[in-house]
Amino acid sequence: MRYWSFKDGFGLENLVAREGETPQPGPDEVLLELSAASLNYRDLVVMWGQHGRAVTTPLIPLSDGVGKVIKTGSAVQDFAIGDRVSPAFFQHWDGGAPPQNLERGRLGGPLDGVLTTHGVFPANALVRVPDYLSDAEAATLPCAGVTAWSALSEPAPVRPGETVLILGTGGVALLAISLAKAAGARVIVTTSSSERAAQVRKLGADLAINRNEVPNWSKTVREFTGGIGCDRVVELGGAATLMESVKAAKTGGTIIVVGNVTGNTAELFLPLVLTRRLTLHSVSVGPRQAFEALNRALDHHKIRPVVDTVFPFDRAPEAFRALESGGGFGNVCISCVQETEC
Structure with a gap:
């Protein structure tokens, strides 16, 4: 697998491309081949090293992404090889009241995020995304999309x-x-x-x-x-x-x-x-169940998130610079597929 990581500290100068062994899923986990990731303002705060003591390096950044299931654990029944899914922003909040350790379950800090070609996630923290959306569009949903939904639902x-x-x-x-x-x-x-x-x-x-x-x-x-x-x-x-x-x-x-x-x-x-x-x-994003409700609404109305630019995986630092400049209109995304844009 290939991935980007803040290796020896935060700041864009410390964001480096790395290679490692592809992780294998445990009994209740799923291995995804990521196809796209999307940036949020929060990811800039992480890059600046301003997201609190719990977020430390080394860290794979970004919380919003989408991919296909390529391997499932022995106890996984709800997903099959080839399903296109997104990991929920909070990996441990299914629904109802938020857990007391809410901030500990966030992707992209303190948990490793989705700026990688492959990743293992709990099966109960995955959500199927609408078929009509492109990979880049679907990648915007876990944080930005669920936040918009929660802001209009709560x-x-x-x-x-x-x-x-x-x-x-x-x-x-x-x-x-x-x-x-x-x-x-x-x-x-x-x-x-x-x-x-x-x-x-x-x-x-x-x-x-x-x-x-x-x-x-x-x-x-x-x-x-x-x-x-x-x-x-x-x-x-x-x-x-x-x-x-x-x-x-x-x-x-x-x-x-x-x-x-x-x-x-x-x-x-x-x-x-x-x-x-x-x-x-x-509002702090929302639980996995809110993500599912958002996707039903999107599918019903055929709403498409606005994507401004999709950067190739090898140019991931440029995506951070583009978001930081504030010059675009819509989401800044990164293709996780080698030498292919979404």
């Missing part, structure tokens, strides 16, 4: 006619747009440019706001909703955007806290939260 599902505000145009945001529209919601998106505003409108956004031109975009959201505000905010920004999200939400609205791209420490004007009975609900 603490209660989005209902037809509700207004959803989605911050940004990353992989989570773009899939959330399509899922929210499929659920019958009205969708508002904040973007960083007029070009991206046009792109999200093509995906179905009812209103796109260039936050660089309209820094107090909460006012625009309230005007668009007749002074009421939105039912739900998918808050992917963090410290610099949370207060605007609070202002944009209606009385009784919900703010789904997902990201902290703009910082970890936010200041809130608590009277706006208290007097308007707002709910702040955090």
Whole structure:
């Protein structure tokens, strides 16, 4: 097998290509031949060495990937050779309340991830992916896809006619747009440019706001909703955007806290939260059962994740640079098939 690993520390200079023996599955495990992997902002945080003490080197990065079953353990009954599956982001969270050691079960840190040609995973942590998706599209689902699904499903599902505000145009945001529209919601998106505003409108956004031109975009959201505000905010920004999200939400609205791209420490004007009975609900991807529910929705509506670029396996570091630059529109992926792009 071939794989990429942060060998002697974090930082892109420590991401090296390596070769090793292909692992063999135990009785309850499955050996996958990976075909594609996808990057998330979280993978940059890991690369920067900022994901906490539990994430150490050596480490195979990336949590999102897809592959085919090439060998099963003696006790595995639910999968067969040739099945196309993805490992769940949390390898030990099937459903219900999250386990107390939740962070210990994450792929791509602290567990080895999917930037490899082959990998062994527990059979009960694998999920079949929709047949109509390409390998690159399917590879975006375990973290980015399930996060978008959870953001629209918790603490209660989005209902037809509700207004959803989605911050940004990353992989989570773009899939959330399509899922929210499929659920019958009205969708508002904040973007960083007029070009991206046009792109999200093509995906179905009812209103796109260039936050660089309209820094107090909460006012625009309230005007668009007749002074009421939105039912739900998918808050992917963090410290610099949370207060605007609070202002944009209606009385009784919900703010789904997902990201902290703009910082970890936010200041809130608590009277706006208290007097308007707002709910702040955090989402950390989701369990395997949420992944299965996402795939049923995708298959029903034939929704496709947006893929910007697919890099060959030997150019994996370039994929990290591309995501870090922030210049693309959609998911950055890597083919795990030697000298072949998805």
